Amino acid sequence: MDAANMLVPRAHIQNHSEGTAVVPHWGYADRVVPCTNDAGSCTYLDVVYAAHDLGMYYTGIIWATIGGILLIWAVGRHFSRSQPSGVQLPVQKGEGVNQSRSAIARLSRAVPAYARQYLLPDAARPVFGRVTRTQVLTLVVLTGYLTVFSFVGIIYGKWVTPVKKLPGVYNIRTSLGPWADRVGVIAYALTPLSVMLSSRESILSLVTGLPYQSFNFLHRWLGYIIFAQSGLHTIGWCVVEIRLYQPQPKVAVEWIVQPYIIWGVVAMILLTLMLVLSTPWGIRMTGYEFFRKAHYVLAMVYIGACWGHWAQLKVFLLPGLLVWFIDRGVRFIRTALLHYNFLPSGHMGFRAAPANITFFKDETHGDVVRLDFDHPQDAWDVGQHFYLSFPESSIWQSHPFTPLSLPVYGADSQRHSYIFRAKKGETRKITELSALRTARMTDHEQPHEGLMAEAKLSVVLTGPYGEQTLRGLSSDSNVLCVAGGTGITYVLPVLLDLASRPQSSNRHISLVWVVRRRSDIDWVAPELAVLKRKCPNLRTGMHIYVTRAAEEQDATAPAISEKRTVNDCSKEIEPSSSDASSASISSALSVHGVAKADLGLNHYQARPDLGVVVRDFVAGTISGTTDVYASGPGEMISDLRGIIAGANKGGEVWKGVDRWDVRLTCDDRLEW
Template sequence: MAVSAASLLSARAHIQNMSEAKFLEPHWGYVPRSKPCTNDAGSCEYLDIVYHSHDLGILYSGIFWASVGAILLLWAIGRQVLHSQPSGVRLPVQTGEGSTSQVGTLERLQRTILSFARRHLLPDAARPIFGRTTRTQVLTLVVLTGYLTVWTFVGIVYKKWITPVKASPGVYNTRTSLGPWSDRIGILAYALTPLSVMLSSRESILSLVTGLPYQSFNFLHRWLGYIIFAQSSLHTIGWCVVEMRLYQPQPTVAIEWIKQLYMIWGVVAMFILLLLVVLSTPWGIRLTGYEFFRKAHYVLAMLYIGACWGHWAQLSPFLLTSLIVWFVDRGVRLARTALLHYNYLPSGHMGFRSATANITFFPDPINGDAVRLDFDHPHDAWNIGQHFYLCFPESSIWQSHPFTPLSLPVIGTGHQRHSYIFRAKKGETKRIAELSARRALKTLADETAPLSDAKLSVVLNGPYGENIARDLAPEANVLCIAGGTGITYVLPVLLSLAAQPHSRDRQVSLVWVVRQKQDIDWVGPELAVLKSWVKTSGLTIRIFVTRAAQGATTQESESGLNPKDMEEKEMKTKEITASSSDSALSVHGLSKSELSLDHVHNRPHLDEVVSSFVEQNVRGRTDVFASGPGEMISQLRSIVAKHNEPSRVWRGEERGDVRLTCDDRLEW
């Protein structure tokens, strides 16, 4: 038995005398306890505290996961209840001048509570610390941190023991609660690892249960990583103090401790975790680039889990669960992509086939070129507001980027029309824009080929995200605000409303901010559809042009290009601009002159836009859909929060119920 015990404890030196043990007492997640204890009284009492504290730590980890499961279960039940028809006494509610509607008391209470929550929790919170994050997210983080803090300290026996060192007469060890506390916080760090992986998954179980899009969990994933780093650091510091200071004699104890294999793996895990944290900071991502960060994050995360396994294999179930969640996420992604592209090949056989997109190129040397992709693909309809990850095999099969289709999904048809707009920044989008420009120029040079012959292969993965139009009531007023390519997020909402019977009192408005007037050509056909709807509905369209038309000559001369190169590039830019734009519109029998909309050379005052829209509504609540740069989204959060008035909602005045649905993944 002594040999077996020594083997079990080989990963962790301890003060127990295993040669005198009569039996081993198992403890889940820890090395077995030798019984009876033959050490001095102080050491035996200390061991009792160590094992008791560890057992409580495992129990508290179980309670934590049980709490997470209970919250998700209640959330799922609540979703079903809230989306069902509320019951209760029906009371008249004032909705406008001389008009009333019947709203149940439970529904009115629900609206009031949600309005109260939006007013106080929708704005950004402590932006220098948390970035552009709502108070709701920060409140969730605070509650989680407080909950973990309780489990970190509860059940610890705070005491100190002075015990003799058998091998060194006259030398004493100082044993304190620092050791049990350090173990406790290490257990919690292991227990949180599966949750961290779940929060980062694209094929998210959390999204299925809560209905929230996977990207809404990114904030908690990042800050939970910081919490795990803090826990691991405190765990490491605590044991360094114990082994390098409190245990004697020194430096013998410290040297023997750090040379053990489990400690070597612990140091490796801590180093990898430090790299994960540093590279995930905003300045770290800017320094290395997002694609490097993303791929390095995957690799380092797997290495970290492996190092943690080597450090303390007794807690491997937490780590194994993390790996399973990660590989399931990857497997489902690949399976969804394969199924989405499993179609008939030109040979007549079934197999994997990418989509072929028509390219419409919009050169803009100053602000960045824009590209429009249009293609048809056989699959079921997605929900309005969802996005796809697009991979361009002709550039790289290792990268994919999220894009929201501006086209309207059609239910009940075997083929769907996909249309995307993106502006080239850097990295993959810039390479795709350059490839599109070359193909557009090549097609332009061939006078016998139409511009639509410029093609690009696309591989889809998705859809992902929430159905933003699911809870849109028939009487709700809709205000869409977009900046630049953010128009792709709000256009499907408007196109969907245009295809529905018009409500007499419903107000619908589009506010679009672009840099230059020619940017309107991106979505010329869709704007033409909306323009025809203006004549028969209350739709208003306002387009704000923030920069006056300017050529690229001045910009390029400052870049050091010689006059000949500038002239050649300017001629090509004009040719592609004219051909691409005219083609995009002429396909639908339109011309740019028909899109005579409101052009104003300045940015809109968002507070005035929202205020005037809300006040002119006759009846119904207001739904604001927005997509654009972070600054615009932050402003809208504060503005919409201010316009939520719970007291008015409770009295039945629906003007006090203003909702915001936004997508802040784009830049203005």
Template structure:
């Protein structure tokens, strides 16, 4: 029975004359002794030896990954436990930071040198908007896999006679063992690919990196698996259809075997996975179709691989288990987050009712703000939640960063989100919000009937992502840069710092680029809080309006920038009657609005965009002490520009000499807006 099951895979072995069976892990058993011709026996020796070495190499590969993660975790633990430096007071009352030990300065200088070289974007036409660090990781991984693909293969040709067919010969080469090797490596990479795509990421727990930072490697690892699978398929097609004789008999008998049918199914599914994951396919079909089809095709692909080569299920089963665990944890976290008291007084699942604020924008897409209170523990600044809206669809959820500041120790947390509706789910939510806001407005004007429902049911999953404030030194200078709705990522950083005692030497600044002056209303309550704190925080808020001409009435005389800034201050926070004139002046000076009154300067446009290549170095030059942390969120062009600017601002030699101002770090949220 065993011989019959193995026969399709080991057709050149003679089972009838064998005296023993030799097991090989991950491969078909070998019968011994070999009673074929000398060339065929040597070829079989090569096949099994190459496979056994390949299995050892996959073990070494996973041992290397495990060792890297262990070393990373240990190093991360010790780096977090070491103080960044000692701040000593001077007679003038200003802090002076010690240079620290030579070892500490060397570590810092090396990280600065690495940031200077690896932070900018890599080849954008090929890899997109990713840093050189990510591409370097991909190159190292690809080189490592290439090394294991060719080592231990016997590069030789054997010409062997075909039994009972005089004058007909088979050509056996190292192509078969090499094709098996790349196929084994493709199987071995499957669980790693699943790990890299998990939202409940084990890798994030070990490394501290947010799960989305692994998506680039997940995508390109999929391309590597596709290339390996294609080479494996092409290699064996050449062997079975060209090198083995007689043809086409051998080829036709080979292609109809069950394992080959499953192999073709797996290859077709993998090809569809790659095609549907390309940027043009995602734009054509929509992100939600891509995401759902990706899940389904990936699971069926793993099943196809199982049917093709069951002996290597040791690599397939962990991938399925990791995926199922990820799904179960997501479901469990959502259930626990919404398991609260119901209006009836009983406990059960309850969605969070969010108040809607609607901002109409027919040109660029409407903007929706959601505000609600929810009983839960505080998240960390920088983290985000996935929001699902049951009234629209229970099959879609989207990541949004809370605009509000988490309050540690509070039983209930305030959630505030803003997002721009473009298409798909967010477009439907915007249309629903517009209708409910309109009904609410009509009710307020008529004062008739019951109050209409102007809320939207929301289901949360999370939090996810990095914790931007956890390892932030007390003396670091903060520069926040945002474009449009990217303000939700950077504003909580300033709100969190505004609630803490600050060093007198710390500098903070916010640069926010918006299309219209009315966009300030999105976050007016939060800006009002910052404005009150600005004089004490030694912070400035700079707002750049890029399409101010759309807000200007030509019949109204142009105002000066100072007048506009004062008006903006009034819009954000009406002056209290209890405030002194000097206090109101300081509040107004804390915020500046750019790009409104350019016509007064004789220019023929009203646009103003921040020159980041000069603003960032200027901010760094004006700092007193400590490093600079730049937090940014916005369009891809802005993030790419900032990476180059921040990389150029890093100077390892100056940091080695104790000049921490040249230690500039960038933390950005470059996820696409939904």
């Protein structure tokens, strides 16, 4: 083997001067035929090209499988939406038994209940974080599928061949090279899938109906798989070129300076940087916004480096670039159309939404801001969220917020209401800006009970995004809403929508909200007032748990544990931060406080036992299934997943007992 032939990318040991024809191989270097090298080298080349050709077929099978799954999913969604729910016959009170359904209908309910029973709880939290067993099972199946295709179809062997013009010097040729190529090809093939899993304007969401954020787990772990495959590809060829091929170090030096190898090293460095920055440690060190923007830039440069490394596989790289640019372009267009309105001058143009600010001071746990504004647009679906950016702070950052207001279909303008707590970064800057503007207003005008809603803040919206939580909710389903802190914004629209509709007398609806202080109720006092006026629909009541009552001025007062009757709607709730407001709301709702003194402690605290809450709610239903909507801290969501899993009993659902068919819809993006 002469040096000139070694410098041809992946030309291996082919002798171009003695060949009579060139056979193209898709995604690989052309092969020179006939092979005029020694028998071992020719056999090795047969193995290399056969393994590569099979690998390309396998990547097609992988994508055909992904496409087939998505097609079946889309067809199944279409038919499930088009099927009528059927007429419900009377059921035995207290049992919820429905024997009128066919075996297929009962099976269609029993199988998901069985699946939730075993797949809903968190799986190996120290390794995977707060994700369900369903997501981990999907990852395991995908990993196993890719592992099989990484090894099959390769003839494994070892060939010792002489080095030309160097008597007594031999090359060791093994199947390590073909295998390293195979895992590298699969890493390339997975690149567009990784980009699709990270897209906000998600094609996968359009097909499956799942919100884009539900794919974040697979995106992160698919990135780990691509990193592992790329690393194995790199290590494999380093062993071949630096150790097995002779003479050394001549072969290694001539190999490492080739342009395609330099681009491969650059791609591996970029991939390693993306991995390090995406770890919890990396995000804490650099900040989430830096991680997000750096991830975008590094990912695009990485794809370019992969193109430079092996342009023959650009068929996998180009779709990844296109999907990314389409995602960014659609975001820009949606934002522009959403804000293309009449300007004060009467002309049409881009206009940010002016939001009213209501500021809630809380130096201990973080100040809370409420934004209210009207914006001309179509209604969104309950459960969806918007990305909000604040031009007066930064146009380069946006954060997802769920509107707590109820969309009105057919209206020319929609009311947007948001609440969020300041932590750090952009939300802290916005809170400080809101506090400053509110303070300026109070310097010139008499404040109304400590709150000023006249201060303004410009808001730019992008969206809506996310799932439609009420789609698929049957008319006889019982609804339990559980929220922690600002997570109330996720469940309030559900209750407001249900309260606006005629309700079955057998339908149970309940709200459990956990807050730190009793004054936190004022965040959403107007919405609670609406629910209070229609509280016959909330047959088991609204329950608010105050966890840190000792921090209130009335911490020495006796603990409150009021049990109200279903139709006790005699008092009105008014939005205010005063003690009178809290007392008014307490009289209308069930506000629980358990004295820690009774537990050997020195201040009040109340936390609901979610297991008891869910069990009592399900036991109190008369007929129909139960849908649980939840939002709050990760620990609460994890507990609820296990509790809801235990509440599902597929065998009982098969018998027609609907109460053991319990579903959970949660939004765990919020912390409180």
